Amino acid sequence: xxxxxxxxxxxxxxxxxxxxxxxxxxxxxxxxxxxxxxxxxxxxxxxxxxxxxxxxxxxxxxxxxxxxxxxxxxxxxxxxxxxxxxxxxxxxxxxxxxxxxxxxxxxxxxxxxxxxxxxxxxxxxxxxxxxxxxxxxxxxxxxxxxxxxxxxxxxxxxxxxxxxxxxxxxxxxxxxxxxxxxxxxxxxxxxxxxxxxxxxxxxxxxxxxxxxxxxxxxxxxxxxxxxxxxxxxxxxxxxxxxxxxxxxxxxxxxxxxxxxxxxxxxxxxxxxxxxxxxxxxxxxxxxxxxxxxxxxxxxxxxxxxxxxxxxxxxxxxxxxxxxxxxxxxxxxxxxxxxxxxxxxxxxxxxxxxxxxxxxxxxxxxxxxxxxxxxxxxxxxxxxxxxxx
Numbered sequence: 524x525x526x527x528x529x530x531x532x533x534x535x536x537x538x539x540x541x542x543x544x545x546x547x548x549x550x551x552x553x554x555x556x557x558x559x560x561x562x563x564x565x566x567x568x569x570x571x572x573x574x575x576x577x578x579x580x581x582x583x584x585x586x587x588x589x590x591x592x593x594x595x596x597x598x599x600x601x602x603x604x605x606x607x608x609x610x611x612x613x614x615x616x617x618x619x620x621x622x623x624x625x626x627x628x629x630x631x632x633x634x635x636x637x638x639x640x641x642x643x644x645x646x647x648x649x650x651x652x653x654x655x656x657x658x659x660x661x662x663x664x665x666x667x668x669x670x671x672x673x674x675x676x677x678x679x680x681x682x683x684x685x686x687x688x689x690x691x692x693x694x695x696x697x698x699x700x701x702x703x704x705x706x707x708x709x710x711x712x713x714x715x716x717x718x719x720x721x722x723x724x725x726x727x728x729x730x731x732x733x734x735x736x737x738x739x740x741x742x743x744x745x746x747x748x749x750x751x752x753x754x755x756x757x758x759x760x761x762x763x764x765x766x767x768x769x770x771x772x773x774x775x776x777x778x779x780x781x782x783x784x785x786x787x788x789x790x791x792x793x794x795x796x797x798x799x800x801x802x803x804x805x806x807x808x809x810x811x812x813x814x815x816x817x818x819x820x821x822x823x824x825x826x827x828x829x830x831x832x833x834x835x836x837x838x839x840x841x842x843x844x845x846x847x848x849x850x851x852x853x854x855x856x857x858x859x860x861x862x863x864x865x866x867x868x869x870x871x872x873x874x875x876x877x878x879x880x881x882x883x884x885x886x887x888x889x890x891x892x893x894x895x896x897x898x899x900x901x902x903x904x905x906x907x908x909x910x911x
Contacts, residue, residue: 534907537562537570542579542604542906546629547723550583550603571602579905581605604628609667609905612659612706613897614652615713615889616640616673618688618740621648622889623655625663626897628905630724634659635890643689645696653703668904669706670896671696672713674741680709680903688740709896709903716895718745718752721849723898726883732845736836737852740791742767742784746843764788769831787831790854796824811860829861833868840873840880851885858884 534542540560545551551559557567574580582600606627615622618640625634636659638651652671660666673696675686681697683689697708718727718735727733727747737743742764746753764784773782776792786792790807798804800820805813813821836848850858858865869880885891 534574535570537566538574539906541567541570542574545580545602546604546901546906547728550601552585552601556602575602578605578608606631607665609665610663611667611897611900611904612656612669613716613893613895613900614655614669614671615892615896616648616671616689617889620889621651621655622893623659624890624893624897625659625666626894626901628901630720630894630898630901632890632894643691645691645694646699648689649696649699649703652700656700656704656706666706668900669700669704669708670716670898670900671700671708671710672716672892672896672899673710674713677710677712677715680711680899683710707900707904709899711896711899713892713895714743714745715752716899717743717851717892718747718895719902720891720895720898722747722750722752723902726847726849726885730846732843734839734843734845734848736839736848736850738788738790738832738850738854738857739852740789742788743852744839767835769834770827773827773831784831784835788828788835788854788857793824793828797821807854808856811856815860825857825861826864828857829864830868832857832861833865834872836865836880836882837869837872840869840877845881847881847883849883849885851887851891853888855884855886 541556544556544559553564553567553571556562557564562570571580575582580602583603585601606629609628610633611626611628613624613626620640621638623636624632626632636655638655640648640651656669673683673686674688675691676684678684681695683691683694683696685692696710700708714735714737717737721727721735722733727735730747731750733747735743735745744763765779767784768780768782769784769787770782774786774796775781776786776795778789778792779785793810794805794807797810797820810821811825814825839845839848873880
């Protein structure tokens with residue numbers, strides 16, 4: 524069982540604001556922090572003192588200072604977080620694997636460890652998580668907490684209310700993992716965790732309006748307004764893609780309504796379409812390669828998916844007007860084969876004079892999702908923040 528480090532004292536709202544500003548945007552000078560938060564010098568001094576004393580923040584030399592030995596007035600001492608003072612574990616649970624990472628306080632991944640899932644029995648999944656925690660914590664006495672990302676509906680950051688991939692309903696997860704590991708645990712919908720990580724430390728950092736769209740085993744969506752993720756009022760990951768109809772005459776698949784984003788874009792349903800038409804079961808990668816080589820059935824399915832993706836991106840841009848849309852997930856290989864089709868569909872569904880859509884494609888793996896879960900642990904367990 525990992526040794527739990529001495530915890531930081533609870534932060535006041537003012538201290539929390541300073542710590543988050545430095546964590547996300549630092550190192551920052553005191554004058555810059557005061558300007559960003561609208562604080563007087565005296566108030567900032569009062570708020571930063573306990574943060575420095577607890578070694579959550581530290582004074583660092585100013586980057587790009589003058590020549591060594593030459594003093595040009597009073598030296599500036601920006602504030603930064605002590606990134607390696609604590610470590611956090613993040614886990615992403617899929618249908619057949621658990622992916623684990625160790626991150627610093629600034630969400631930098633310093634170690635990875637994965638294990639296969641032989642069963643979805645909750646007790647055995649907890650056994651796997653406890654074993655991975657011991658492995659990832661070895662030699663790291665500063666592990667402060669655990670974040671777990673699960674596809675599905677999560678209640679109170681502790682109970683998996685519904686996860687179709689695991690077949691779970693109302694399964695407590697945080698409490699048994701805490702009992703086995705001795706560490707505080709936060710459980711969250713995996714897309715929500717991924718969005719939080721990208722908002723604080725990734726593609727959405729500093730943006731007011733930002734969207735994350737993921738394609739793979741399912742279709743995920745996250746919206747950030749005013750720099751904060753918008754909650755789904757209890758409907759996280761419950762039907763977004765199944766009910767967003769992109770082509771009412773599109774394919775009917777086992778999962779998702781006819782012509783929905785799920786029917787057209789997800790890996791299982793693209794494989795289903797090819798298998799139903801050819802009698803052959805192919806991997807997603809094989810379908811993309813066949814489409815690129817001009818094989819008619821694969822090319823049709825991939826082209827339909829490309830048009831659906833472009834339509835979806837355009838509709839999101841039309842309604843949300845984001846500064847950036849991040850496209851991620853294990854299905855983004857679609858862009859390599861059908862990128863031109865996607866771009867054409869975006870143009871067809873936007874006003875001719877509309878500003879270009881800021882679409883960024885991220886080739887990511889499940890360790891990025893595990894990192895998102897670790898970021899949730901940083902937000903909730905250390906900073907006391909309450910991401911929506």
